[in-house]
Amino acid sequence: METRDAENWPDAAAPPATTPTDRVRERLLRAVLEQRLPPGAKLTEDEIAGLCGVSRTVVRAALQALSHDGVVVLERHRGAFVAAPSPQSAREVFEARALLEPAVARAAARHADAEALARLARHIEAEHAALEAGELGRAVHLSGRFHLVIAEMSRHQTIAALLGGLIARSALVLALYARLPDTLCERHAHGALLAALTARDADAAEAAMRRHLADLLAGLDLAPRAPSKPDLARALSTG
Amino acid sequence: METRDAENWPDAAAPPATTPTDRVRERLLRAVLEQRLPPGAKLTEDEIAGLCGVSRTVVRAALQALSHDGVVVLERHRGAFVAAPSPQSAREVFEARALLEPAVARAAARHADAEALARLARHIEAEHAALEAGELGRAVHLSGRFHLVIAEMSRHQTIAALLGGLIARSALVLALYARLPDTLCERHAHGALLAALTARDADAAEAAMRRHLADLLAGLDLAPRAPSKPDLARALSTG
DNA sequence: CAAGAAAAATTTGTGTACAATATTGCGGCA
DNA sequence: TGCCGCAATATTGTACACAAATTTTTCTTG
Structure with missing residues (x-):
């Protein structure tokens, strides 16, 4: 995390981020979505404040916002952690x-x-490039944004906002429960969606989306792993 | 707004509200949902802080949380206002x-x-009582909580959380666009829902809900009124 | 040497002070 | 008289300081 990041973005989906709180929120969100901050990671206010060159006040505001989207969880007097959705939550x-x-x-x-x-086409390109480069986290992030762009296209601002949080959490779910890097699947599914949208075929678009989401869910392994803390406790009791 | 309010609640849907921020948030939310704070009302931080006996810090946190649910809107360097959803938003x-x-x-x-x-039955009772007593705002609030209780019953915590915000905004929508106090309609619809749920008839419950929401939307008058600011501009230009 | 308790250190929660900005009221000027 | 610009006021945005709570370390004790 440097003070300025001018990485190439496939489009202007995250434009200037006008307010300091938003800037910090965006940076944290991106770090989480690109899996540089793994689920469960502690987010110390002072550390973030120092890194971002702002006061704890704005960091706290950013963390609160993220917690409302379910991307981080706040535990009173304990701090903020990157969310680690349970299998139930994932479903x-x-x-x-x-x-x-x-x-x-x-x-x-x-x-x-x-x-x-x-924009969608460029997004698919960028996803592909990220996968080629082996940047899995970045690919997951871009894949999420692909869905968000579609939500924006729908002109349903309210639903798009709700999906923003859900898609962000989906990245965490994938980080925790993805059976394997479902690379080609993704690429093909997004291509099919783009094709349906280009043809303005509403039925095909709806069907493609439904299938894509079902595939994503089917690609998860939601039974075995358990959250870190109970896991440890049980492991020691049985060992 | 007094320091302590022990009004009768139909159930324990809003239990202790442990943290100060949550207490302030709950109070503001209730005031909005019961229409004691009309859409567009200015929410001055100092005023709320004084009234609730806390510092601006916690008031700001509460307002941010409410803004994330779309119940209040924050305008930079201007302050917080009770949201006044546009017809488009309402839809x-x-x-x-x-x-x-x-x-x-x-x-x-x-x-x-x-x-x-x-709990649902008691809720319907309370709604009825509020309507009898002429407390329209309170009735709207209770009606919303009825839906929220159903959401909690579904055990879908994620969706229930999303609905929390949507239902809160619905109260604002009703305050702005309700064609007329659709009293009996509500009562009957909620009764039908309760009946279907009691019978554990999933199809009937789904159908009743679908019909109820369609009725609510149909009971709105979404064309004429316009938000306060554009309203003024246009009113003066045409006059 | 291990286990428990006390103390130190770290981190979060809240209040307050100051700076930045928007709104409002006033005075000068055409 | 009407309008533009400027000062005064009020409110929000941010930083900082202290209080409360938790975690970690250390010290005592069986």
Whole structure:
């Protein structure tokens, strides 16, 4: 985390980030979504404040905002941690997405314009590039943003905002429970979505989205692992 | 707003509210939902801080949390205001609910237990009582909580959290756009929902919820009124 | 030497002070 | 008289300081 990051973004989905709180929030969110901060990581206020060159006040505000999206969890008098969704939570997140996103895809197909479609195409390119470069975390992040761009295309600001949080949590879920780097699957699914949207075929877009989400959920391994703390306790008791 | 309020609640849906920030948030939320603070009202930090006996720090945190749910809007260097959803926003809120709540009702039917059903029944009683007493705002608030209780019954914590914000905004939408005090409609619809849940009839619960939400949306008058600021501008230009 | 308790250190929670900015009221000027 | 610019006021944004709580370390004791 340096003071200034001018990495190449596939598009202007995260433009200037005007307020300091938003800047810190964006940076933390990106670090989490690109898996540079693993689930469960402690987020010390002073440390972040020092790193970002702001006071704890704004860091606290950013952490609160992130906690509201379920990306970090705040434990009173203990601090902020990157969320580590339980298998139950993971299922719920994808269930919620399965309820919202097919309708979003349908609406996006209606409002698809050339510029937005170009953005989506560039996004797929960027995902592909990240995978080629072996930057798995970055690829997951970009994959999430792909869905968010579709949500923005749908012009449903309210639902898009809800999906923002759900998609962010999905990145954490993938970090914890992905069975294996489902690379080609992703790429093909997003391609199919883009094709349906380009054809303005609402039925196809909805179907593609539904299938894609089902595939994502099916690609998870939600039984075995357990959260770190109970895991330790049980491991020692049985050992 | 006094320092201590021990009004009668239909159930323990809002239990102790342990932290000061949560207490302030709850109080503000209730004031908004019961329409004691109308849409557009200015929420001055110092005023709230004095009234609640806390510092601006916790008031700010509470306002931020509420803004994330769309109940208040924060304008930089201008302050916090009770949200006044645009007709477009209003539609979106109910669209989002229409996507989530039928599934929630279905799940709630599966998990319905005697205690939860009793809570719902008491809720309907309280709604009725509020309407009889002419406390319209309180009735709207209770009506919203009825839906939230169903969401909790469904055991989908993630979706329930999303619905919390949507339902709160719905109260604002009703305050702004309700065609008329749709009293009997509400009462009947909630009764039908409770009946379906009691019978553990998932199909009936889903259908009742779908119909209820459609009725609510149909009961809105989303064309004429406009938000306060554009309203003024246009009113003066046409006059 | 291990286990428990006390104390030190770290970290979060809250209040307060000051700086930045928007709004409001006043006075000068065409 | 009406309008523009400027000072006064009020409110928010941020930093900092202290209080409360937790975690870690250390010291005592069986």
